[in-house]
Amino acid sequence: MTNRTHDRSPSPQPDSEPSLLKRLKSSHLSDPAVSSATADPTPHFAPDLFNPSNIHRLHTEYDASNPFKHVVVDKLFQDDLLQRVKDEALSELSFSEKETDIYKVYQTGDLASLNYLDEQQIALLPSLLTLRDALYSPMFRNFLRAVTGCGPLSGTKQDMSIVSYRKGCHLLNHDDVIGSRRVSYILYMPLPHYQGWQREWGGALELYPVKPVPDGMPEPEAVPSKSIPPVWNQFVFFEVQPGHSFHSVEEVVVGESEDGRQRLSISGWFHAAQPGEEGYQPEPQPELKSSREQLASTQTDFKNYPENIEPPLPTEPLSEEHVSFLSEFLNPVYLQARTMKALASRFVDESSLELHSFLCAPLADKLRVGLKDKDDADGLGPNRPTRIPPHTAGVEGAWQLRGPPHKWRYCTLKAPEGGSKMAVSPRWAHADPDEAIRSLQDELFPSPAFRAWLACVSNLLPLRYTAEARRFRPGLDYTLATSEANETRLDVVLGLTPQVDGLDTVAHNGHANGEETAPEHGWQSGEWGGWECYMAPHDEEDDPAVYRSGSSKKKNGQSTNGTNGHAQNGEVEMHDEEEDDEEDEEDDGTLLTVQPGFNRLLLVLRDEGVMRFVKYVSAAAEGSRWDICGEFEIGMVQEESGDES
Known part of the structure; x- marks a missing residue:
């Protein structure tokens, strides 16, 4: 197939203009209680998140996790901050429907574009800006390094968006490998958060084990071995690994008409340190192909017609x-x-x-x-x-x-046992x-x-x-x-x-045989x-x-x-x-x-x-x-x- 440079998961597109805002409300003022980007981010996170004993526990869980290394943090942020972020996202941000062969989602633009907003526009999203800066702060990046051992992470290359999985939305199997991505993450804000998301509503994160194949390239099994349903303020992350970090998102089968249900989340990637940042090293050539590259190697196994039969002429x-x-x-x-x-x-x-x-x-x-x-x-x-x-x-x-x-x-x-039984x-x-x-x-x-x-x-x-x-x-x-x-x-x-x-x-x-047109269904x-x-x-x-x-x-x-x-x-x-x-x-x-x-x-x-x-x-x-x-x-x-x- 042709060279495929696109992402195999819904990646936010950078916005040079503040188009991700639905509208500007000049009457809105910044919340003076919200800290600025330069403030200590610790108060915004859940208590004891950065406690050494907690980090040691998460690192132990990470090393022992299956089918590939990952961590589930039950509570990441203070609830009041995340609720304000949810409210700002629903009232001020625009979600665009995106659909490809591998996914269907509703998604904002890249939230790195918040840097291009003027003061009046930023005043509409103070909590979202606080959360984003806390996630990409040196303290939180060091927390991720300590848990995963992933190496230096970039503070300048930010890659995140807010994604809404509504009825029919899904994300199929892939490994997230592209460019300099190092850690993949998702922070859940399912709605309505006061009710709790039910497993039968769909939207679970599915993780797949891999199996070796004759050419030595691991492939995911057809069935996931772990399913993580969304929970309010839950944070899941894992190191992106070619040929190993295969995952998908189960289809959401409930709609907004049912108590406003949607699988809302903040998701994105932490990238390896970029040129000019401390710890930068050129990306080595991976030993294993990504899921995107493996698609390009697909070939069909053809069968021959009997040689004793003359080919037909059209x-x-x-x-x-x-x-x-x-x-x-x-x-x-x-x-x-x-x-x-x-x-x-x-x-x-x-x-x-x-x-x-x-x-x-x-x-x-x-x-x-x-x-x-x-x-x-x-x-x-x-x-x-x-x-x-x-x-x-x-x-x-x-x-x-x-x-x-x-x-x-x-x-x-399946191949028939004992050959074909049809002789009539x-x-x-x-x-x-x-x-x-x-x-x-x-x-x-x-x-x-x-x-x-x-x-x-x-x-x-x-x-x-x-x-x-x-x-x-x-x-x-x-x-x-x-x-x-x-x-x-x-x-x-x-x-x-x-x-x-x-x-x-x-x-x-x-x-149909002269009948009237049937309605689409x-x-x-x-x-x-x-x-x-x-x-x-x-x-x-x-x-x-x-x-x-x-x-x-x-x-x-x-x-x-x-x-x-x-x-x-x-x-x-x-x-x-x-x-x-x-x-x-x-x-x-x-x-x-x-x-x-x-x-x-x-x-x-x-x-x-x-x-x-x-x-x-x-x-x-x-x-x-x-x-x-x-x-x-x-x-x-x-x-x-x-x-x-």
């Missing part, structure tokens, strides 16, 4: 044998010669297609009902006992968990939903017949392939943005996500996540993973560009997408987003360097996101004359 029609095989799986409309010719023409122009009602009706009906029932049986349906399922949900029986979570987390099918025709006729999906993964996608069909509709020659059935559980699963920097690929994804409220028959233009609106996203390569100084909310990029399940086929009445109707409005045409690097759907085949010609990911599936979703994900190496077709076409 110009040749499907053989009777191929049509016979494919008719057991596909809607017969997509096997008509004129349909494939029309699709090929569109694909050449648009480089992507989304084909509705792709599977034959009996197979689609089996999967539609069976997958909903499976979610209910696994505690992943709309009536599950907790909004965030346990990490073990859905991984018994035929499914297993796939990580590592700093790249992806979802469920895949059609192959899925008497199979349960799991085996029907396995038939698509192991029989349809790798088949020479499907290879020939892909050649016909894409004018490309599939050379090697990989196919994987995937189940993304609500509140748990996702993939992060990755790419193959030097290869062009054909992505073929069969969406099998059952819709809700009768929306599974809604066609791509918002109509759930998957269609983007509120449940799970959308497939493609992003253009970026320059090193850009942030390649930032994009607008999926709901603004997609309407009624429509992709942002591309052409769509709808199988109706024995033929396919072709529709061009309407142009996005002026706001959506803003160049934010997003090439294509496609919301989860049922019985839809997505074909995308992915150029080298283009990144793709599946957005985290929210705990609000009323079931899993299912698909068969195929990826194909492609080649050009050599004509007999020797010319390439």
Whole structure:
């Protein structure tokens, strides 16, 4: 993939202007009781915090902690100061929504920008300024050094913001390694603080153990081993370590409408001493790669087609044998010669297609009902006992968990015991939903017949392939943005996500067989996540993973560009997408987003360097996101004359 210089966690952006203020209140005056930045910070902290015996206790706990070294300080500041900070933040600061492949949060600008405010503006934030200066004071930095043994910390390079996790907000697995960061911290101010934050509301800090892999690069386990729910005035910190300090923030599943609940916190980093500061040393090259660098090393493991089978030519029609095989799986409309010719023409122009009602009706009906029932049986349906399922949900029986979570987390099918049991025709006729999906993964996608069909509709020659059935559980699963920097690929994804409220028959233009447009809900609106996203390569100084909310990029399940086929009445109707409005045409690097759907085949010609990911599936979703994900190496077709076409 392209070089990714952006942070893998929500990092505040410096504000040279005082734009983080909502408004100026000239009538507000500074609180004379609040100490200035030059005063002794000790009175602002909890009693005995700097007591040598307390520091020794915390250091002992730090050394013995798992899954990596960290400390939880039960009370950091005086409560009255933190309450004033909370009030100032809510009344005077502006929170901006930020969303990428790895997080969704509401965040202020970098609070280092407080230095640029004039006296009148600073008068609105006296307690916040006091807290910030106390955190980065020499006394507190020495406290952190004594507990962690992390070495000299900078007092000039400050890196902190106030973050609000509201309903649906989350932060996925990463290790915080970037630049000169040395210590990561979070100070909790959950609201309403008088009530106490309940664990079932989500928002816990999750810490992950690591395991060695053959190349010697540790990777996080798929499931966290420690969960720290937010508590008022609690302070958590740890030394940032490449390949070790893997953590995430669980999705918040309650909203502001419920007693004003939000997971409010102050978070940031202490950096190593900077040039000119005492104890400065140039940053050594780390022995282990950061989670961000490990994303760049992702590669696909392809399988070869049988050598004794002649590769198909896009110009040749499907053989009777191929049509016979494919008719057991596909809607017969997509096997008509004129349909494939029309699709090929569109694909050449648009480089992507989304084909509705792709599977034959009996197979689609089996999967539609069976997958909903499976979610209910696994505690992943709309009536599950907790909004965030346990990490073990859905991984018994035929499914297993796939990580590592700093790249992806979802469920895949286990290899069948004793080989395939399906010997009848059609192959899925008497199979349960799991085996029907396995038939698509192991029989349809790798088949020479499907290879020939892909050649016909894409004018490309599939050379090697990989196919994987995937189940993304609500509140748990996702993939992060990755790419193959030097290869062009054909992505073929069969969406099998059952819709809700009768929306599974809604066609791509918002109509189902002439019915009126259905209202946006759930998957269609983007509120449940799970959308497939493609992003253009970026320059090193850009942030390649930032994009607008999926709901603004997609309407009624429509992709942002591309052409769509709808199988109706024995033929396919072709529709061009309407142009996005002026706001959506803003160049934010997003090439294509496609919301989860049922019985839809997505074909995308992915150029080298283009990144793709599946957005985290929210705990609000009323079931899993299912698909068969195929990826194909492609080649050009050599004509007999020797010319390439």
